[in-house]
Amino acid sequence: MKPDDPNIAWLEAPRLGLADRMYLPLFFEGLTTTSRHLIGPKMTVSFPEERPAVGNPLIYRGVHRLNKDEQGRVKCVACFLCATACPAHCIDIIGTESPWPDREKYPESFVIDELRCIYCGMCEEACPVDAIELTSLLDLTGRSREEMIFDKEKLLSVYDQTKDAEPMKSKSLGGTV
Template identity: 45%
Template sequence: MGSLDIAEVPLRSAHAAGVEGAVAAGARKPRHYRLSGARGGCVMGVKKIFRPEPTFWDRMYLPEIARGLGITFRHLWQSLVRPESMPTYQYPEQRRPVAERFRGRHRLRRRPDGSPKCVACYCCETICPTHAIRIVAEESENPEIEKRPRSFQIDMLRCIYCGMCVEACPKDAIYMIQDYELADKTRERLRYGLDRLLDPEVSEGEG
């Protein structure tokens, strides 16, 4: 098979390509280059772009380092002159204020008789996106209540504090307080059971 003669049709700028690099918008008129092959050749429009070489100061990075240090020292001077503008809390003497609807530690409400208000319906365990809640149900001694939790565990290391368990609870048995001091020494202690989840005070009404 002889060589193929293809009409010189310049490609659009979005499709043109070459060894020199990508096509820049508004560059010069396309030049045609013939790419030879074993059986023939093809023609494609190629635009050259010229990338400027980095200067000596660009390679040294000194201007950017000086700019970053300038920003750091400017904030340092402002903090020394106006210490009241510093967003620093002297923890633990001064605790950071949180929003009224802040989602922190979980709590389970109690009934007037002291039993958990939870009815072990598994709604919170089912809706939890990180599967941080584990419930084991048992029959309740109260004839008006079908089930109660024999064990109720929340893994605080897996919890993302989204509040979906609070919204899903049909009995309003679980809620979240503003306590965010959850650090502990072992992982086991961050798996809260009924002994740490139950509210120390009883709730008003059966619910």
């Protein structure tokens, strides 16, 4: 692009007044701003001692859980919609014939690779029976890759751990159940 390109709009910088040219008003403006922040409230959360406030747990996307129904059975019907929706291909389900009369299939194995997951929440949206949900647990750590692959028992235990703090979203959101 050349200087005489018609697409260039030349703007005149606003002319400085005497106060600006004296620099002192700007000097004090800068100094008061930094001084105000120096003694002002701090944004940092001291993490292990202090938990960050999760704004709205209903829409927070943390560790997954597998919900249970009133009889303590896994709600999942092994329809594979979540695994199909998952853009990271981190959900691995083995479905088998259900022992219960109210559904045809249930997951014999339900494995999520938490390291592979991108926490987009598509599985939660895809689930027709609100079986898979993302909780507001945010400090997910592990010492090995194997430890971070969550199987069905682990995902159900996440439900037991969080069910009191976070009731199933469908109830408050008017979901399918």
